[in-house]
Amino acid sequence: MTILQILDTKDFMSKLLVKDTFDDFLLVKADICTSVSTSIDGRINKDFFDDTEIIPEEYPKWSNLKPLCFxxxxxxxxxxxxxxxxxxxxxxxxxxxxxxxxxERKGEIQGLFINIHFDKNNLKVVTGTSLKTFSIDKTIEFEWDKWVKNFMFNEKIENEEA
Incomplete structure (x- = not known):
């Protein structure tokens, strides 16, 4: 797990909510507190769809719910x-x-996550890994942390480790 302090909140939020920077990720959950609290459970309700529709993931693409969050x-x-x-x-x-x-380690992974937390003008990104079974080998976690840091660098998202 790595915690990245985002240095330019306005730029990051633009990349998250307006641009396509994060569009290929899946939305697991969103909690937004404004004048009211809104919570979105991203888990797709498969019963909503008919039997002919193919549902490839258990969560929707961020790009599908981004306009609602915006x-x-x-x-x-x-x-x-x-x-x-x-x-x-x-x-x-x-x-x-x-x-x-x-x-060869694909079967071990439940999920690789990017957790975004904004609170009182403080914006952090926290990496997360979920494995199907316990492992003392942290290679997947370290590689995911490195991948997220490279993603932030390539997308010109200014940050520092917290």
């Missing part, structure tokens, strides 16, 4: 808090593992 957040007054959990989609997991040199 509508809730936008305004003259900053939200009191925002917590968003994004997950790396399955189609990106194999590429991540291959580039990390550990392609």
């Amino acid at each position: 509508e809730i957040i936008k305004g003259k007054v900053l939200p009191l808090s925002v917590k968003i959990i994004l997950k790396l989609p399955k189609e990106s997991l194999e590429d991540f593992l291959s580039k990390a040199g550990i392609p």
Whole structure:
């Protein structure tokens, strides 16, 4: 787990809510506190769809719910808090593992997460890994931390380790 302090909140929020920087991630959960508290459980309700529709993931792409979150957040007054959990989609997991040199470990991973926390003008990104079984080997966690740092660098998101 790595905690990254975001140095330019306005730029980051633009990349999160307006631009396509995070669009390929999946939305696990969003909690937004403005004049009212709004909570979005990203888990897809499969019963909503008919049997002919293919549902590839258990969570929707961030790009599908980003406009809703933007509508809730936008305004003259900053939200009191925002917590968003994004997950790396399955189609990106194999590429991540291959580039990390550990392609054989796919079956161990429950999820790789980016946790975004905004509270009182303080914005942090926290990496997270969830494995299916306990492991003392932290290679996946270290590689995910490194991947997120590289992602932030490539997307020109100014940050420092907290």
